[in-house]
Amino acid sequence: xxxxxxxxxGTRNSLTRLWNNQQARSVIIQIVTVTIVFALLALIxxxxxxxxxxxxxxxxxxFLLSPAAYDITFSPFIEYTSRSTHLRAAVVGILxxxxxxxxxxxxxxxxxxxxGILRLSRNWLVNRMVYCFLEFTRxxxxxxxxxxxxxxxxxxxxxxxxxxxxxxxxxxxxxxFYIPQPVWEPIGWIIxxxxxxxxxxxxxxxxxxxKVQDETGRVYPVFWISAGVIVGATAVAFFxxxxxxxxxxxxxxxxxxxxxxxxxxEFIALWLALSYYTSCFIAEIVRAGILAVSYGQTEAAGAxxxxxxxxxxxxxxxxxxxxxxxxxxxxxxxxxxxxxxxxAIGYMDVVATVGGITLMQTGKEMETMIIVLLTYLVxxxxxxxxxNWFNKKTxxxxx
Amino acid sequence: MAEVTRTYKVGQHPDLPPPRSxxxxxxxxxxxxxxxxxxxxxxxxxLWFLWSIIPPLFEWAVLDxxxxxxxxxxxxxxxxxxxxxxxxxxxxDRIGLYIYGFYPAELRWRVNLSFVLLVLAIVxxxxxxxxxxxxxxxxxxxxxxxxGWLLVGGLGLTHVETDQFGGIMLTFIIGITGISFxxxxxxxxxxxxxxxxxxxxxxxxxxxxxxxxxxLIALLFIASTMLNYFLPPGTAxxxxxxxxxxxxxxxxxxxxxxxxxxxxxxxxxxxEAADSLGLTYAKSHLLIILPQALKISIPGIVNTFIxxxxxxxxxxxxxxxxxxxxxxxxxADAVWAGLAxxxxxxxxxxxxxxxxxxxxxxxxxxxxxSTEN
Numbered sequence: 001x002x003x004x005x006x007x008x009x010g011t012r013n014s015l016t017r018l019w020n021n022q023q024a025r026s027v028i029i030q031i032v033t034v035t036i037v038f039a040l041l042a043l044i045x046x047x048x049x050x051x052x053x054x055x056x057x058x059x060x061x062x063f064l065l066s067p068a069a070y071d072i073t074f075s076p077f078i079e080y081t082s083r084s085t086h087l088r089a090a091v092v093g094i095l096x097x098x099x100x101x102x103x104x105x106x107x108x109x110x111x112x113x114x115x116g117i118l119r120l121s122r123n124w125l126v127n128r129m130v131y132c133f134l135e136f137t138r139x140x141x142x143x144x145x146x147x148x149x150x151x152x153x154x155x156x157x158x159x160x161x162x163x164x165x166x167x168x169x170x171x172x173x174x175x176x177f178y179i180p181q182p183v184w185e186p187i188g189w190i191i192x193x194x195x196x197x198x199x200x201x202x203x204x205x206x207x208x209x210x211k212v213q214d215e216t217g218r219v220y221p222v223f224w225i226s227a228g229v230i231v232g233a234t235a236v237a238f239f240x241x242x243x244x245x246x247x248x249x250x251x252x253x254x255x256x257x258x259x260x261x262x263x264x265x266e267f268i269a270l271w272l273a274l275s276y277y278t279s280c281f282i283a284e285i286v287r288a289g290i291l292a293v294s295y296g297q298t299e300a301a302g303a304x305x306x307x308x309x310x311x312x313x314x315x316x317x318x319x320x321x322x323x324x325x326x327x328x329x330x331x332x333x334x335x336x337x338x339x340x341x342x343x344a345i346g347y348m349d350v351v352a353t354v355g356g357i358t359l360m361q362t363g364k365e366m367e368t369m370i371i372v373l374l375t376y377l378v379x380x381x382x383x384x385x386x387x388n389w390f391n392k393k394t395x396x397x398x399x
Numbered sequence: 400m401a402e403v404t405r406t407y408k409v410g411q412h413p414d415l416p417p418p419r420s421x422x423x424x425x426x427x428x429x430x431x432x433x434x435x436x437x438x439x440x441x442x443x444x445x446l447w448f449l450w451s452i453i454p455p456l457f458e459w460a461v462l463d464x465x466x467x468x469x470x471x472x473x474x475x476x477x478x479x480x481x482x483x484x485x486x487x488x489x490x491x492d493r494i495g496l497y498i499y500g501f502y503p504a505e506l507r508w509r510v511n512l513s514f515v516l517l518v519l520a521i522v523x524x525x526x527x528x529x530x531x532x533x534x535x536x537x538x539x540x541x542x543x544x545x546x547g548w549l550l551v552g553g554l555g556l557t558h559v560e561t562d563q564f565g566g567i568m569l570t571f572i573i574g575i576t577g578i579s580f581x582x583x584x585x586x587x588x589x590x591x592x593x594x595x596x597x598x599x600x601x602x603x604x605x606x607x608x609x610x611x612x613x614x615l616i617a618l619l620f621i622a623s624t625m626l627n628y629f630l631p632p633g634t635a636x637x638x639x640x641x642x643x644x645x646x647x648x649x650x651x652x653x654x655x656x657x658x659x660x661x662x663x664x665x666x667x668x669x670x671e672a673a674d675s676l677g678l679t680y681a682k683s684h685l686l687i688i689l690p691q692a693l694k695i696s697i698p699g700i701v702n703t704f705i706x707x708x709x710x711x712x713x714x715x716x717x718x719x720x721x722x723x724x725x726x727x728x729x730x731a732d733a734v735w736a737g738l739a740x741x742x743x744x745x746x747x748x749x750x751x752x753x754x755x756x757x758x759x760x761x762x763x764x765x766x767x768x769s770t771e772n
Contacts, residue, residue: 026595026596029596029599030596030597030598030599033596033599033602034598037602044629047628047629047630047631047632048628048629050631050632051627051628051632052628054632121441122430122431122434122438123431123432123434123438123441123442123445124431124432125431125432125441125442125445125446126441126442126445129445129448129449135755135758136751139705139750139751139754139755139758140709140747140750140751140754141709141710141712141723141750142709143712143713143715143723144712144743144746144747144750147723147727147743148739148743148747151739151740151743155737155739333611333612337613337614337615338614340614340616340617341616341713341716343616343716344715344716351614351616351617351620355617355620359624365624365625365628366625366628369617369620369621369624369625372613372617372620373613373617376612376613376614376617377609377612377613380611380612380613381612
């Protein structure tokens with residue numbers, strides 16, 4: 001008997017058949033998506049070209065080589081004058097972003113770990129005080145913290161003439177914090193080299209000591225030997241080269257201080273505000289991480305006869321770190337991204353230089369924003385890459 | 400009376416009460432504040448710290464503060480020590496600005512009505528055993544559109560330019576729009592990131608990681624300076640709308656990651672069970688996977704929303720007047736200038752109340768959800 005092809009389900013319509021085939025369907029969906037995405041991109045690109053043409057702008061990065069003609073008051077790493085190029089201004093901005101992000105990460109980590117440990121304190125009063133501070137700080141926008149701190153420094157502190165004086169060498173005024181600056185004589189590089197060599201030695205020594213411990217169980221006082229080598233070798237080099245270090249002390253001349261290292265109020269406000277705001281989140285992460293290590297682990301370590309310090313060092317911290325690192329990484333990313341709020345108080349980071357004044361002066365919205373976005377994307381990628389590596393290193397190795 | 404002596408069998412004696420020094424207030428203090436010498440020092444330090452902070456602050460903010468005055472000078476004249484206490488009269492003088500921005504005074508009833516509608520919408524979303532909850536949820540979906548019409552005007556209402564929006568109202572507009580539109584987009588992105596189709600997965604990963612890698616302020620700059628380049632020539636639209644689009648996109652990427660976490664928390668058996676019932680992708684997700692995944696990601700969503708709520712202050716950098724922007728602008732007024740502390744503390748308290756409330760809610764939810772499972 002001949003079967004009429006139309007009565008067999010599934011052969012009714014070739015389109016339905018195609019759609020019911022999972023592989024074919026996924027190919028179709030992907031092709032359609034790619035088409036739509038590229039069509040959208042093409043449309044946007046055409047609009048951009050048309051719009052730029054309509055107002056007579058062209059897309060080029062040549063403006064980077066023309067003089068910037070604006071001042072940046074805070075450029076601790078490279079020379080910058082108002083005659084430098086926009087490119088140099090961009091580099092200064094990027095370096096300033098990195099500086100405040102790096103300083104913020106260090107201080108926030110220290111404060112965060114400290115507060116996280118205090119939050120675990122059995123002392124009810126201390127515990128509650130830290131809790132109140134944490135809750136208040138992290139429920140208020142970071143921009144407000146930054147503006148508030150900047151406002152306090154600029155309006156509440158005394159002008160340089162009545163600056164707060166610490167031991168005649170540290171001065172805190174509304175123009176910033178002036179501290180002695182180390183001035184190295186040319187021969188100072190030897191000390192740096194010795195320092196690097198001793199750090200490398202310590203690195204290999206620790207690996208060797210760990211190997212010995214794994215194989216024979218012999219434990220060296222690794223920390224004291226490492227510290228001794230680094231401090232000792234550097235000190236020997238320092239005195240052998242004839243103490244090639246002098247200090248430039250800030251002095252009041254006229255209306256401001258001369259000499260020394262000037263830390264601008266904008267930097268202080270941004271750095272401190274970012275640090276204590278983020279440290280509140282880090283404190284909670286640290287607390288959760290330490291609580292995540294069950295008490296049985298500590299008891300087991302005690303049963304094995306480990307001392308309290310060794311228990312912390314070998315049992316609790318390695319396990320807590322595993323829980324702490326991933327959220328800690330995202331807090332580091334947050335600090336970096338939040339440092340873009342610098343523009344609100346006039347700290348010259350990459351948003352304020354390239355995305356702010358350069359944009360205003362040259363009218364190159366596209367190009368400047370591309371530079372800003374790329375900067376942050378690269379920083380984000382580097383931090384998350386490092387953290388992924390660290391995470392992998394500390395992750396639980398299961399058999 | 401002679402003392403009654405009882406004899407007990409071995410092991411039958413009832414427990415003696417703990418010594419008086421180990422229970423009650425004394426025991427609590429002994430255990431929590433004075434357990435070790437180090438602890439005693441910490442307690443003393445903490446007490447000293449509190450003593451040197453709280454009374455002066457209380458005097459400054461409450462006891463000596465001035466609530467009615469016409470100017471900063473009048474304010475200071477009323478104090479024993481000029482500048483020695485808070486001048487809340489400044490905030491009272493500008494409270495309209497802090498709430499409504501420059502919204503026309505005779506039309507402010509529309510904003511008030513929107514706040515009432517907002518409370519209704521929140522109640523109908525949060526209370527699960529409210530009568531007629533289904534209608535309540537539909538109302539919550541329609542709410543952004545209703546208030547949008549109410550605030551902007553048109554269709555019979557007087558039109559109000561969006562550059563007159565400001566203050567707490569603006570914070571709520573950005574926050575609520577951000578959360579209500581980013582939730583569906585975030586769900587789609589999260590599903591896309593877990594899709595088996597490589598093209599869709601890569602596309603979603605790119606979008607999410609790009610947005611999460613750049614600061615919100617850069618996106619807002621894009622909104623204010625170059626979004627118009629991407630659109631056909633001649634279409635210029637409102638700055639507020641551009642900001643809302645960017646904030647929604649930004650929020651979607653973060654929501655997507657939270658929901659991805661929720662999706663990962665669903666055991667594979669659920670997917671397999673849905674498949675074995677013959678459900679399609681759409682049906683299995685709508686009926687089985689998403690209800691569970693969304694439920695466990697609610698605390699994360701609330702936390703993301705708290706972050707967004709605080710980030711709304713960033714719009715002041717591109718010239719919009721949220722409460723912080725209003726405060727900064729009012730500091731430029733020569734009659735009141737110099738009262739920065741009052742302004743910042745007032746705005747900080749506003750944000751603290753909102754965000755702390757939300758974080759308590761999310762903690763409560765987390766607890767409730769964890770006991771149910």
